Amino acid sequence: MSEITIQLEGVNKFYGENHIVKDLHLDVFKGEFLTLLGPSGCGKTTTLRMIAGFEQPSSGKILLAGEDVAALPPNKRDVNTVFQNYALFPHMTVRENIGYGLRMKKTPRDEIARRVQDALRMVQMEAYADRKPRQMSGGQQQRVAVARAIVNNPTVLLLDEPLGALDLKLRKQMQFELKHLQQKLGITFLYVTHDQEEALTMSDRVAVIHNGRLEQIDTPAAIYNRPKTRFVADFIGxxxxxxxxxxxxxxxxxxxxxxxxxxxxxxxxxxxxxxxxxxxxxxxxxxxxxxxxxxxxxxxxxxxxxxxxxxxxxxxxxxxxxxxxxxxxxxxxxxxxxxxxxxxxxxxxxxxxxxxx
Ligand SMILES: Nc1ncnc2c1ncn2[C@@H]1O[C@H](COP(=O)(O)OP(=O)(O)O)[C@@H](O)[C@H]1O
Ligand SMILES: [Mg+2]
Missing domain, CATH: 2.40.50.100 (RNA polymerase II/Efflux pump adaptor protein, barrel-sandwich hybrid domain)
Known part of the structure; x- marks a missing residue:
C-alpha cells in the first residue's frame, strides 16, 4: 500500500471568519480504510465535501490519483459519497435507486441490470430489489445506499457517518459488513465518524481531528497505546x-x-x-x-x-x-x-x- 489515492496539501477552509479546516495534510493510500475521527463540529464533513467537490478549499490543494481536482465538478471526480441519511429516492424501488446514476450516464440497459444485480448481491439485498425505501428498515436502506455508491465502481468511497442513524446492535453488524465489503472490493474508504470505538474497529489508520486540526494519524493500536497529544489520549478510549x-x-x-x-x-x-x-x-x-x-x-x-x-x-x-x-x-x-x-x-x-x- 504505497500508491496515494487522495492527497490533501495544506488545505484550509474558512466560512466567513471561521477557520474550519486548518492546514490539513493527508495522504490516503490505495485500498486503505482510513477514518477521520473527531467530535461533532470539528470539520470532518467539510473535509469530505471538499474532496467530493461540493465545497472548494479556501487554500491548499486536493489531488485524486495524483491529479489536482480544483477545476473538476463533483460528477467528474472518481469518488462516491455515502451519507448518514441515505438520501434514497422514496418513489423508486431498490433496483431503480441503485441504477439511477447509471441511467443518467446512459449506460446500456443490460449492463445496468447486470451491475445492479452485482451490487445487490454485494450488500445481500437481492431479495429486496422491488421494495420501496419505506418498506425497509434503516439498516436495509443503508445497505441500498452503499450499493448505489459501489455500483459505479468508484476507486474511492467517502462515507460520512453512514451508520449514525442505526441502533447499536445493527451498527455493530454493519461495521463488520462494511469492513468486509471494503476488503473484498479493494476500494479505498475514507470514512467519517465521531465514534472512537467504530474508528478503532474498522480502520487501517485513524486520523484524529480536533478543532479543524489533524492531531495524530496512526494505526488504531498506535492511537490507543501511543497517543501523541492530551486530546487524543482523552478522546480515545x-x-x-x-x-x-x-x-x-x-x-x-x-x-x-x-x-x-x-x-x-x-x-x-x-x-x-x-x-x-x-x-x-x-x-x-x-x-x-x-x-x-x-x-x-x-x-x-x-x-x-x-x-x-x-x-x-x-x-x-x-x-x-x-x-x-x-x-x-x-x-x-x-x-x-x-x-x-x-x-x-x-x-x-x-x-x-x-x-x-
Ligand atoms: N456551509 C457552511 N457555512 C457556515 N458554516 C458551516 C458550513 N458548513 C459547516 N459549517 C461549520 O463548520 C464547522 C464544522 O462543520 P462540519 O464539517 O459539519 O463538522 P463535523 O462533520 O465534524 O461535525 C461547524 O462549526 C459548522 O457549523
Ligand atoms: Mg459531519
Missing amino acids: ETNLFKGKVVGTSAHEVSVAIEGAIFRFAHAEGQHSGAEVYVSVRPEAMSMTRERPEGEAGLVGRVTEHVFVGSVYKTIVTLPTGLEVVVVQPAASDGLIQQGEEVYLTWDSARSVVLAS
Missing part, C-alpha cells in the same frame, strides 16, 4: 490523566512528580526539566494493592466504587486531592478489595505516555 511536573531527565527516561510522588517514564518525547506535563495511563495499565509496593512510588487513595462489569472489575480510587482514578482488572484478580478500603496505586510505566500539557 478511557484514560487516567495525571497532571505532573518533570523533575529530571536522562537519555532514556524522565522523572515526573505526580501528587507528591516521583515516577519514571520511558516514553516522553522532548520533555525538559520543569515542564508541566500530563501522564496518560489506561485503566488496564493501573495496579492496585493493599500493601505499599516495594521500592516503587505509589499513590494512596480510597476505593469509592468497585463494580463487576462482565469480564472485569472496574474500580474508582479517589485520591486525597479528589482526583478519581479508574482501575480495570481481570475479574480473577479481584483479591477481595472492598469499597472504602485504602489502596496503593501503581502503573506499568511502559504502557504510560507523558504528554505536553
Whole structure:
C-alpha cells in the first residue's frame, strides 16, 4: 500500500471568519480504510465535501490519483459519497435507486441490470430489489445506499457517518459488513465518524481531528497505546490523566512528580526539566494493592466504587486531592478489595505516555 489515492496539501477552509479546516495534510493510500475521527463540529464533513467537490478549499490543494481536482465538478471526480441519511429516492424501488446514476450516464440497459444485480448481491439485498425505501428498515436502506455508491465502481468511497442513524446492535453488524465489503472490493474508504470505538474497529489508520486540526494519524493500536497529544489520549478510549511536573531527565527516561510522588517514564518525547506535563495511563495499565509496593512510588487513595462489569472489575480510587482514578482488572484478580478500603496505586510505566500539557 504505497500508491496515494487522495492527497490533501495544506488545505484550509474558512466560512466567513471561521477557520474550519486548518492546514490539513493527508495522504490516503490505495485500498486503505482510513477514518477521520473527531467530535461533532470539528470539520470532518467539510473535509469530505471538499474532496467530493461540493465545497472548494479556501487554500491548499486536493489531488485524486495524483491529479489536482480544483477545476473538476463533483460528477467528474472518481469518488462516491455515502451519507448518514441515505438520501434514497422514496418513489423508486431498490433496483431503480441503485441504477439511477447509471441511467443518467446512459449506460446500456443490460449492463445496468447486470451491475445492479452485482451490487445487490454485494450488500445481500437481492431479495429486496422491488421494495420501496419505506418498506425497509434503516439498516436495509443503508445497505441500498452503499450499493448505489459501489455500483459505479468508484476507486474511492467517502462515507460520512453512514451508520449514525442505526441502533447499536445493527451498527455493530454493519461495521463488520462494511469492513468486509471494503476488503473484498479493494476500494479505498475514507470514512467519517465521531465514534472512537467504530474508528478503532474498522480502520487501517485513524486520523484524529480536533478543532479543524489533524492531531495524530496512526494505526488504531498506535492511537490507543501511543497517543501523541492530551486530546487524543482523552478522546480515545478511557484514560487516567495525571497532571505532573518533570523533575529530571536522562537519555532514556524522565522523572515526573505526580501528587507528591516521583515516577519514571520511558516514553516522553522532548520533555525538559520543569515542564508541566500530563501522564496518560489506561485503566488496564493501573495496579492496585493493599500493601505499599516495594521500592516503587505509589499513590494512596480510597476505593469509592468497585463494580463487576462482565469480564472485569472496574474500580474508582479517589485520591486525597479528589482526583478519581479508574482501575480495570481481570475479574480473577479481584483479591477481595472492598469499597472504602485504602489502596496503593501503581502503573506499568511502559504502557504510560507523558504528554505536553
Ligand atoms: N456551509 C457552511 N457555512 C457556515 N458554516 C458551516 C458550513 N458548513 C459547516 N459549517 C461549520 O463548520 C464547522 C464544522 O462543520 P462540519 O464539517 O459539519 O463538522 P463535523 O462533520 O465534524 O461535525 C461547524 O462549526 C459548522 O457549523
Ligand atoms: Mg459531519
